[in-house]
Amino acid sequence: MSALEVRGLTKNYGEVLANDDVTFAVGEGEVFGYLGPNGAGKTTTIRTLMGFQAPTSGGGTVLGHDVTDEADLIAAKRRIGYLPANPAFDEGVTGREILDLHASIKGDERRAELLETFDPPVDRTVRDYSTGNVQKLGLVQAFMHDPDLVVMDEPTSGLDPLMQRAFNDFVEAEKERGLTVFLSSHVLSEVRRVCDRVGIIREGRLVTTERIEDLLHRTGKFVRVRVAGDVGTRAFDLDGVHDVSCSTTDGGRTDDPAETGPDAGESVDVDALDGTEGTPSDGPVTECTFTFTGDVNELIAALGERRLLDLDVEEAPLEEVFMRFYGGSDA
Numbered sequence: 001m002s003a004l005e006v007r008g009l010t011k012n013y014g015e016v017l018a019n020d021d022v023t024f025a026v027g028e029g030e031v032f033g034y035l036g037p038n039g040a041g042k043t044t045t046i047r048t049l050m051g052f053q054a055p056t057s058g059g060g061t062v063l064g065h066d067v068t069d070e071a072d073l074i075a076a077k078r079r080i081g082y083l084p085a086n087p088a089f090d091e092g093v094t095g096r097e098i099l100d101l102h103a104s105i106k107g108d109e110r111r112a113e114l115l116e117t118f119d120p121p122v123d124r125t126v127r128d129y130s131t132g133n134v135q136k137l138g139l140v141q142a143f144m145h146d147p148d149l150v151v152m153d154e155p156t157s158g159l160d161p162l163m164q165r166a167f168n169d170f171v172e173a174e175k176e177r178g179l180t181v182f183l184s185s186h187v188l189s190e191v192r193r194v195c196d197r198v199g200i201i202r203e204g205r206l207v208t209t210e211r212i213e214d215l216l217h218r219t220g221k222f223v224r225v226r227v228a229g230d231v232g233t234r235a236f237d238l239d240g241v242h243d244v245s246c247s248t249t250d251g252g253r254t255d256d257p258a259e260t261g262p263d264a265g266e267s268v269d270v271d272a273l274d275g276t277e278g279t280p281s282d283g284p285v286t287e288c289t290f291t292f293t294g295d296v297n298e299l300i301a302a303l304g305e306r307r308l309l310d311l312d313v314e315e316a317p318l319e320e321v322f323m324r325f326y327g328g329s330d331a
């Protein structure tokens with residue numbers, strides 16, 4: 001049985017078709033990222049799954065319970081954790097009181113451990129909370145009754161980078177424990193570490209669902225290289241090179257950065273260098289960036305022909321894949 005299922009979900013707000021025949025399923029123990037830009041329809045799906053709004057047609061299940069059947073859903077919710085987008089708590093009470101109330105309804109087996117991880121200032125009134133602290137309180141609340149399924153709408157929104165890392169570590173550990181997690185994001189790089197699979201939604205329609213490693217494989221590597229000499233634009237004329245951008249500096253002069261195809265220019269003139277390992281005397285230096293989806297051995301061979309001053313090779317930002325889905329790049 002899937003932990004969560006969406007079947008032909010359509011939500012028409014009148015002017016806007018926010019979900020258009022959306023269908024996907026999340027398996028037990030899976031961490032699934034629901035990705036899309038602002039206004040794509042993520043919150044609409046999530047709110048429907050949590051029973052806060054009725055679909056125009058279609059529907060779904062959470063932990064096997066029909067999301068359009070209020071009574072059925074109440075039973076399921078005891079075993080579900082939920083973090084809404086921009087959680088809003090009663091401003092006049094303390095974080096501790098909010099958690100106490102939640103505990104009285106659903107339980108709080110894991111409260112102490114979660115407070116240690118996320119550390120919201122529970123003795124302050126919520127009115128005095130920063131946005132990030134509200135989010136941290138929301139995370140404690142979502143997990144503290146030790147649910148089987150957690151649904152989160154942009155969970156890292158408002159968290160600083162350290163807390164985002166703590167969140168990722170936490171979700172990875174939860175995955176090990178077998179928890180099922182469904183989370184939305186519009187920042188793909190945030191979900192790459194924790195998600196097994198992602199579904200990408202655009203203008204209400206599900207574009208694709210795929211394993212994150214397949215997505216990463218297609219995305220390739222992001223390469224930034226500094227090369228001695230004015231290498232022109234043919235330096236990286238290889239299959240699998242996309243979006244090449246090079247600029248050359250020469251004694252303080254910077255040529256206009258060129259967005260180029262791999263088909264013009266000249267090779268590096270290593271004789272123009274002074275022989276110092278990897279460092280030109282005062283000759284030109286070219287910096288190129290590109291995305292590489294080809295054979296990494298060919299890339300290394302091409303790099304080996306140059307005198308490199310610096311090299312970064314990293315996982316290409318998933319934003320680039322995202323751009324491809326959204327027509328932002330033909331790469």
Ligand SMILES: Nc1ncnc2c1ncn2[C@@H]1O[C@H](COP(=O)(O)OP(=O)(O)OP(=O)(O)O)[C@@H](O)[C@H]1O
Nearest residue numbers: 013016018036037038039040041042043044045186
């Ligand atoms: N109650 C509503 N009435 C009318 N239109 C709505 C309503 N809620 C959402 N919409 C519209 O439906 C579309 C999808 O909104 P939704 O909030 O589901 O997107 P989202 O992907 O969650 O966006 P974000 O990342 O900005 O939170 C948007 O065009 C939005 O303006």
